[in-house]
Amino acid sequence: MTAPQPAVVVLAGGHESDGGRDLVGLVTPSGAPAGRGPVVHAAAAAGRPLAEAVRSALAAGDGPVCVVPMTLGRDPKLVADTARALRWLADDEGRGRLALTAPFGAAEHLIGWLRAAAASAGGGDAVLVTAPAAGPFEDAELFRIARLVRQYGRHRLVEVAFAGGDPGSAEGAERCRLLGADRVTAVPASFGPALPADLRDSDVRDGGPLLRPSAIAGVVAARTAAALHLLGHGEDGILAGLDAEHGHGYAHSHGPGGGHHSDGHGHGHGHKHSHSHSHPHTPAHTPH
Known part of the structure; x- marks a missing residue:
């Protein structure tokens, strides 16, 4: 054969x-x-x-x-x-x-990978999750992910910063310090480096690659x-x-201008979609 x-x-x-x-x-x-x-x-x-x-x-x-x-x-x-x-x-x-x-x-994998990457940070460190800026929905999703990293991790401070976005990398690091962090460790929510260019000469610790x-x-x-x-x-x-x-x-979205129709009708596409191409489940704690 x-x-x-x-x-x-x-x-x-x-x-x-x-x-x-x-x-x-x-x-x-x-x-x-x-x-x-x-x-x-x-x-x-x-x-x-x-x-x-x-x-x-x-x-x-x-x-x-x-x-x-x-x-x-x-x-x-x-x-x-x-x-x-x-x-x-x-x-x-x-x-x-x-x-x-x-x-x-998927997002649940990223949460686990970020938690694993943040393990190198000291217990008193703030974790600064960094990523290149994308769009408003993609960036908002990272705030949600960071909140769950904090919820299920051991670090009290988990903040988000975007290279070329808002909040910027330096602003994110400064926020961590103002909130009382002794040290800031950056971990990337991307395939790129943890430290964006504007943080490489700072005292922010490089948490290494995500994977x-x-x-x-x-x-x-x-x-x-x-x-x-x-x-x-x-x-x-x-x-x-x-x-x-x-x-x-x-x-x-049900954000500004995206609420339910004023005539009281729903969306009209309430059926569930079934994808023939399901995502294989990778353990969220995939090692580095």
């Missing part, structure tokens, strides 16, 4: 990885001997760069190509954008060979294996990915 061909992986990056630039170190070097995990062909931003990377991966061999949306749970747009980039390829040169995996992580490369590779391998199983049953994951933004943003 012929062994199935190993999958080639392309990583799709969004705001949590600086458009994929923070993922370049995960790409398998050309000519490297085959390891236990899948070969990572490229990391690229969703859109044209991703489509070009996937075309290159398809042309490099005859085996399956799996695309992993590298979100930590705060970028549903990345999943939908990735699905849109793959839709046409799946009907052409990628027919039967191309699969969209479940997202790298070590070996841990990231393990999750990518798990997502790829699950996607290959589904692909073997005719499910490429792309249709489910196109629906990833459903319920995200103003259309489903």
Whole structure:
């Protein structure tokens, strides 16, 4: 019996990885001997760069190509954008060979990963969760996540700061000090460094990366294996990915201007959606 061909992986990056630039170190070097995990062909931003990377991966061999949306749970747009980039390829040169995996992580995973990363901080330290600024909903989600990290962790102070956003990195660190922290430890809610550029010369302690490369590779391998199983049953994951933004943003918000209709009627789409592409559950305490 012929062994199935190993999958080639392309990583799709969004705001949590600086458009994929923070993922370049995960790409398998050309000519490297085959390891236990899948070969990572490229990391690229969703859109044209991703489509070009996937075309290159398809042309490099005859085996399956799996695309992993590298979100930590705060970028549903990345999943939908990735699905849109793959839709046409799946009907052409990628027919039967191309699969969209479940997202790298979900919010509950990020909570666990942040708790694990914060373990290096002293009990009296404030934990400053840092991330590149994204959009209002994505940034608001990080405040919710940080609150749960505080609720289920051992640190009294868990604050949030955004590189290029509000509150900024320096402002977040200063808030920690004003609240009585003896020391501030930064941990990233992203694939990038814990310390944004404007904090690297400060006394804020670098809490290290959120996940070590070996841990990231393990999750990518798990997502790829699950996607290959589904692909073997005719499910490429792309249709489910196109629906990833459903319920995200103003259309489903009851914030300013988004309340219930004045005529007393509900939303009119109260049915539940069932996705054929469920997310494999990774333990929230995945090691670094």
